[in-house]
Amino acid sequence: MPYPLTYRRPAYVDSDNGSRDSLSGDEKQKSIDESISSGSSCMSAGIPEALSFDRIISGGVCPPCTVRDFMNYLKYIEHSAENLQFFLWYRAYCAKWDALPQSERALAPIWTAEQAEAELAGNTAHSQPKQVNAHVAAALKDTDFADGAPKVTNDRADPFDTPEHSSVDEKRGPMSDYGSSYADEKTLASSYVAQSVASQAFDEAGMKWKPFTMQPYRDEMSRVISVYIAEGSSRELNLSARERRALLHALQNTTHPTAFRFIMTSVEYTLRKQSHPNFIRWTICNGNRPRVFFARGLGIFGIITGLLVDLLLTLSHASRPWRLIAFPAWFIGIATLIAAWKGMCVVLHGLHHRHLRPWELFADEPEDAINEKLVSQESLTSGSSNSFEDEPWVPRYKKRNILRKILDRQIWIEEPALRQIQDTIFLQALLASFVLSCVFVGIFCAVPRGKFY
Known part of the structure; x- marks a missing residue:
């Protein structure tokens, strides 16, 4: 079931707005705690509880909203994958630390x-x-470091x-x-x-x-x-x-994990308040950039067609009811343009499909292997860079012509919450298009016949 028609998709959060440095650590932590405890705060920002940050990190969502998709977005779009990588490493490190015997934890x-x-x-x-920690002192008793050690x-x-x-x-x-x-x-x-x-x-x-x-x-x-x-x-x-x-x-x-106390607050705040909303906003788009621009062009073409038809009928000897013929062109054009302006192609939405991302088109490894590699402890602490300019898919995608990009391969959207958001946006586009089409056609119907031909 779609969300209320008053729904608004997440607003884009600029990384250069200075909010990260303007808030103190306590203010950031308070904001993080509020976002964890209150599901309504997410919905007020355009993010349903089903797509909350914690649900994504815990693996409770389906493609294209998984941790893997979030990581790919941060790497290829926002260019800040290190924040999520460090966050995942820290979570795993805390779990390992809690599993240590008390005698080992006492050393740090x-x-x-x-x-x-x-x-x-x-x-x-x-x-x-x-x-010196008491447990350490006991462990070093009767050694060269026991008496008089600094x-x-x-x-x-x-x-x-x-x-x-x-x-x-x-x-x-x-x-x-x-x-x-x-x-x-x-x-x-x-x-x-x-x-x-x-x-x-x-x-x-x-x-x-x-x-x-x-x-x-x-x-x-x-x-x-x-x-x-x-x-x-x-x-x-x-x-x-x-x-x-x-x-x-x-x-x-x-x-001890508490050594990262203030760093983790900043990293988590950036992920929750900036990267996560931007990721959801980006994921709502079901088409690639060429497809979205093509959809916008079709919408403008439909609007121009309706305008010309109404204009010609108004200047002719035809009676006013004939001017209603342009209503479908107005309606389809405006609806397509509104949906495309929010990154959606109505044709793909009718199938509940989305385009494969460029890095998904040429993936050679199985999806399970990629998912495991993204969150594995070895990959999170490896020295590999997040740079992707040398990845094989980059030159291969650039060689694709514009028509092939518009008709790229599609895949089913598995996440129900994302489909509901897209349904809501589509209904909003239809409703706005119906009202505006009625207004424009009504204006032309109110104008007397020109009788020029």
């Missing part, structure tokens, strides 16, 4: 909100020193320092000097590169990268820094210099 202290705010405010010199303070003195890249060396067994499998060598090389990039990022921030190898997932932190945090990284997040420095200082001390 929580990074409190007060510490994060102090870092962002630049007041680290006045913050109180952090003492405290872990904000001047970055660390009693548990290990030589640079020692976390890589620990993975090498006694036979590593004589050879290892290709997969192991590739893993070690990747880890070495990640730690090198992470070390460089800390050097640029005026800090020393001293990995605390007893803390869980320290190697993964190196990869995350090299992929998302370091300047010039392959999937660099949009962070200010102050935010980057505060995050690096947090990761220097702990691998």
